[in-house]
Every structure is written in structure tokens, then in C-alpha cells.
Amino acid sequence: MNVHRRQNSKRKGEDASKFVNAQLADFAGDLYLLCKDQHGCRFLQRQLDADDAVVALMIFNEIYLHIVELMTDPFGNYLIQKLFEKVSGAQRVILVKNAAPQFIRIALDPHGTRALQKLVECITTDEESAIVIAALATHIVSLSRDLNGNHVVQKCLQKLKPADNQFIFDAAATNCIEIATHRHGCCVLQRCLDNGSPEQCKQLSTVVAAHCLQLSLDPFGNYVVQYVLFKGDMESVATIVKAIRSDIVNLSLHKFGSNVIEKSLRSDNGFIPRQLIEELLEHKQDMSKMLHDAFGNYVLQTSLDVCNKEDFDKLSAILKPLLPNVRNTPHGRRISARIQNVLA
Known part of the structure; x- marks a missing residue:
């Protein structure tokens, strides 16, 4: 009796020592079970590293009907990721077709998402792309909003041709x-x-x-x-x-809206910040409110940083009478220093 052959399929884990000097043929018929074992999975991955088509075919033949289960398995998903790289195009199409009905469940799974991303990376034919698109097309919203699924959508964007990504x-x-x-x-x-x-x-x-x-x-x-x-x-x-x-004032006073205003003010397109600063100058009556606001004051600081000399003088003239009221605050001191440094 071959000492390498698995004796009890109900055991929770394999002994790593049994794989020392073992050959793939020693486990023929038991490869599916090895995929779900930490040491067995590593053994199979080492076999695939040899880039032997016979080895890849042997593993493929024993697991292709279990592809969904193995893609979501804590150990099996690593073997499947490597197998996607080693099998022939025709064999990979079979794996894709077998897994496609469960792509959404796989994508949402913390182990499955990695295997599915690897599958997308390995796609080489229009047939494979078409299967992936058909399986994912109606689920882009739920996938995009999921902790694991969003990475599958991003991988499609990175690896599929732009025309194939139109569904996204x-x-x-x-x-x-x-x-x-x-x-x-x-x-x-x-x-x-x-x-x-x-x-x-x-x-x-x-x-x-x-x-x-x-x-x-x-x-x-x-x-x-x-x-x-x-x-x-x-x-x-x-x-x-x-x-x-x-709506520049309301946005400037908002925690998130102020980020958009500051991004616009720092645009490389000089026409954009100029327009916004011109608009701010039209709201002199709101400057005090902005100056005292936790977010608005940053918009004013950014405006002073990016505006031209003419607008800087106009903005400074509005702000200087208001600064004594905020001179003891960090932002008040920063704005005062900015104005004084330029005017000095």
C-alpha cells in the first residue's frame, strides 16, 4: 500500500511530512480533498510551479466540477488562482463556465473575490470575457458597494478591454x-x-x-x-x-463641500480658481461667518494661497478688519501671518 495515499478522508488536516518527497501520482483520486487542506494545497501548488501540462491536466480533471467550492475555500482558492495561470485556454473556459452561475456569491466572498480577480487577470479570449460580462452585468451596483465585490469590478476595469467594460x-x-x-x-x-x-x-x-x-x-x-x-x-x-x-458659501461652510471648493481653488486651470475667488469677493457679507467657521476658514486660507496679487489685495482688505475677532485662534493667526508676509 502506498504510504502517501490518504487513509482517512474525515481527518481535519494532513501531516506536512507526508508530502516530503511525494509525487502527484501518489494522491491520484484524492486531489480535490488535498485542495482544501493547508499542506495539501501547498503541495499541489508546488507541483504546478513545474509548468508541466500533464500535472495541470491531472489536477484540472479532479477539481473542475468543484470549482465554485474551491474558489471560496480558505486554502483551495490559492490553488485555483495558480491553476488559472497554468491550464490551457480551453480548460480555463470550462472552469469559467462552471463557476459563472455563482460569480456573484464568489465575488462577495472574502476568499472567492481573490480567486475571481485572478480569473479576470488570466482571461485571454473573447469567449471568456463574454461569460464574465453576462454573469456580472446586472449586479454592478451591489458589487461596487460591497467590501469584497468592489475589487472584482475594479479588476475588470483594469484588465478587460474598454469596449468590454461598457456594461460597468x-x-x-x-x-x-x-x-x-x-x-x-x-x-x-x-x-x-x-x-x-x-x-x-x-x-x-x-x-x-x-x-x-x-x-x-x-x-x-x-x-x-x-x-x-x-x-x-x-x-x-x-x-x-x-x-x-x-452655492459657494454654503459649500464652503460644509465639512465635505469645503473639500470640493478647496480642490477647485487649487486647480491647474487658472481660470477655475479665478472664477471662484471672484464669486467669494461678491459675498463680503459672509466673510465673517466663513472666517469663524471650522471649514470656511480653510477655504479663505486656500484662496489667499492661490489668488493673484489683485485679488489678494481685495480679499485682504475685506479680511483685515475682521481679524481682531479671531486673533487668538490658530486659523486667525495663520491668515494674519499670510496677509502680513505678503504686504511686508
Whole structure:
């Protein structure tokens, strides 16, 4: 009797020593069980490292019907990730087809998400892409808002061709607010803008711009607005600037809205900060409120940092009479020092 063969399939774990000097053939018929054992899984991964097609085929033949279970297994998922890299294209298509009906469950699983991301990385054919798209297309919102699922969407954005990712942009544009106002969803939208074609980015940026005031007041949505200001098309950026200019004081006094105003003031496009500073100068009556506000004072500090000499003089003239009331506060001292240093 072969001493390497598993004697009791009900044992919780394998003895690492039994794999010393062992051969894959010693465990023929038991490879599926080895995948779910820490030492057995490592043994199988070492076998795959040899880049032997016969080894990959042997493992494939014993596990392809268990692909979903192994992708979500604490140990098996590591073996599956390596197997995706080693099998032939035809074999990987079989694995993709077998797993596709459960892609959503896999994506939401802390182990499965890693295996599914690796699968997306390994895709080489249009057939595989089509299967992935069909399985994920109607679940982009829930995936984007999930701790594990959002990474699968991001991996698709990074690895699939832009045309193949159109289903993500369509869902993102249709459900922009729901995705943008979520901790994980806002990151997905930013990756959309990093990886989309110019047309896809404009599709999404246009929707963000249309809702920019609502999103600017959100803990997560404000980051999406800031990202469009940084990477969006000129038309979308102009729409955002026009909107925030119309509500500049309220945004400046808001914890998250003030971030958007400061981002706009620091834009490389000099026309944008000039417009906003001109608007601020039209609200002289609100300067005292902004100066005393925990967020508004930062907007004023940023304005002083970025404005030209003419606007600096105008802003300083408004602020100087108000500074004695805040001279004992940190922000009051910073603004006073900024004005005095320039005027000196």
C-alpha cells in the first residue's frame, strides 16, 4: 500500500511530512480533498510551479466540477488562482463556465473575490470575457458597494478591454448617486475614470457633474466630484464650477463641500480658481461667518494661497478688519501671518 495515499478522508488536516518527497501520482483520486487542506494545497501548488501540462491536466480533471467550492475555500482558492495561470485556454473556459452561475456569491466572498480577480487577470479570449460580462452585468451596483465585490469590478476595469467594460459604465451612469455615495462605490467610480475610454469617462463625468451639489455634500460623493474636477472633460468641469459657484458659501461652510471648493481653488486651470475667488469677493457679507467657521476658514486660507496679487489685495482688505475677532485662534493667526508676509 502506498504510504502517501490518504487513509482517512474525515481527518481535519494532513501531516506536512507526508508530502516530503511525494509525487502527484501518489494522491491520484484524492486531489480535490488535498485542495482544501493547508499542506495539501501547498503541495499541489508546488507541483504546478513545474509548468508541466500533464500535472495541470491531472489536477484540472479532479477539481473542475468543484470549482465554485474551491474558489471560496480558505486554502483551495490559492490553488485555483495558480491553476488559472497554468491550464490551457480551453480548460480555463470550462472552469469559467462552471463557476459563472455563482460569480456573484464568489465575488462577495472574502476568499472567492481573490480567486475571481485572478480569473479576470488570466482571461485571454473573447469567449471568456463574454461569460464574465453576462454573469456580472446586472449586479454592478451591489458589487461596487460591497467590501469584497468592489475589487472584482475594479479588476475588470483594469484588465478587460474598454469596449468590454461598457456594461460597468452604463450601470455607473444609471446608478451614479447610489454608487458614488458609498465607501467602496466611490472608489469604483474613480477607477472608472482612470481606465475608461474618453467617451466612457465623459459619459460618467457628465452624470457626476449634473449631481455635483448633492454629491459634494456627501462623505464619499465629494471625492468623486473632486476626481472629475481633476480628470474630467472640459464640459463636465465647467458644469461643476458653475454649480459650486452658485452655492459657494454654503459649500464652503460644509465639512465635505469645503473639500470640493478647496480642490477647485487649487486647480491647474487658472481660470477655475479665478472664477471662484471672484464669486467669494461678491459675498463680503459672509466673510465673517466663513472666517469663524471650522471649514470656511480653510477655504479663505486656500484662496489667499492661490489668488493673484489683485485679488489678494481685495480679499485682504475685506479680511483685515475682521481679524481682531479671531486673533487668538490658530486659523486667525495663520491668515494674519499670510496677509502680513505678503504686504511686508
